[in-house]
Amino acid sequence: MIDLKTLRESPEAVRSGILKKRNDCDLDAVLKADGERRKLIVEVENLRAEQKAANSDMAQMQKGSQDFLEKVGVMKTLSARIKESDGALKELDATWNDLYLSVPNPPHESVPEGKSEADNVVFKSWGEIPERKPYNIPHYDFDWLEQILDFKRGTKVTGAGFPFFVGDGARLVRSLVSFFLDQANEAGIQEMAVPFFVNAESATATGQLPDKEGQMYQTVEDSLYAIPTAEVPLTNFLRDEILEESDLPIYRCGHSACFRREAGSYGKDVRGLNRVHQFDKVEILKWVKPESSYDELESLRDYAESLLQKLELPYRALLMCGGDMGFSQTKQYDLEVWAVGQQRWLEVSSCSNFESFQSRRARIRYRDPETGKNEFVHTLNGSGLAVPRVFVSILENGLQEDGSVKLPDVLVPYMGKDRIVKV
């Protein structure tokens, strides 16, 4: 959620930010509810103060005396009024809270205008796009694909989009996860193993609720949500905590399975491993002081890029335009890797600054020793990296004329071999 003070003092700035994101939230309704709510708060609090003062008087009076009984009568009326006003306030609070949660985080000034993915800016490209040879085909057309990947049985066991990885395929998944975690450790990012289910409060704090409810799997009995990314448990790890300034910045990472319903997706986007309902990902999380968050975003992107460079996969970094970025982000880079067989870019990482949007919802603060006040930290997160599309790129780009797949050098120690061959 955005800063209330900013919203009250410069609603026009927020309004233009919302416009930049092509969001249709009704800011006037939010402001109106805020004004009404504040008025009502003053009213209720004044009544309460009156009640409290009367209470101390009554404590000293003779119980059952004429004066006492008279006072009880008067206070009964007051009590009823308080009950009424308080009820109205609670109702208004709920309305206001829903409205407040519906305000997106306005983008940073450096975010380009635009309404769709076509307007994203190519910020950087790395590596040479290989020439497509006749034998360069999409991974889903490999004639030996079932040797490493089993969609059919995944569908039988669970449903579409839940493939089994088999043999070298399973090992490649594990190798990538290990490689990503080892790299993070080397970069001084502390590793965590996280819960794969979270409660509604956690999902709200990171912005999945109420915005993206339909994208998450939900348990029937305990109303828990299967995490769409380790970002959710990681960010909430410090929920409701006040940190010392000296604790910051905090860098953490976690590997998890990520579960996404991907409601509404179709077509060639979902062929093969391009889009699945469950996938592995290593997520990097940063809790930082506000003044450094944009520098931290650049270094986060640099770090994610370094993984693709070590894997020798050509990629590009996109600076997302206002209309294509998320609800909670203020600035976002996506990394896309080239898949030569499909002749298309596949998103493998998204690095974002949330400023205080998440920390405000999650109440993650730090004590500023100069002012003595508690300030919200800025949170950032980025994939480092998502496994399946990197897997795809390794398969398609590494495919040799003889049908084998040459693996990136850095993965050889993890795989125990330098190529996957058709058997």
Add this chain to the structure above:
RNA sequence: GGAGAGAUGUCUGAGUGGUUUAAAGAGCACGCUUGGAAAGCGUGUGUGCAGGUAACUGUACCGCGGGUUCGAAUCCCGCUCUCUCCGCCA
């Protein structure tokens, strides 16, 4: 899953309807004291919201949510979590 016990501030812990403005102690911070320190003494020590330029004021918060009452940390109902024992279990 069953039975029992419990949840109070940074911590320990008192408090079973009204001077509780949550006792007391510890810790922490600052001050006095000291050559310096310890001890001692004194002062301070939470979070949110609202009002105010501000100093500050008001209000809420004793696990969470309801209820009873003129008045609830305290009584009633529901829930969550923790501990002990039993059951089940990688």
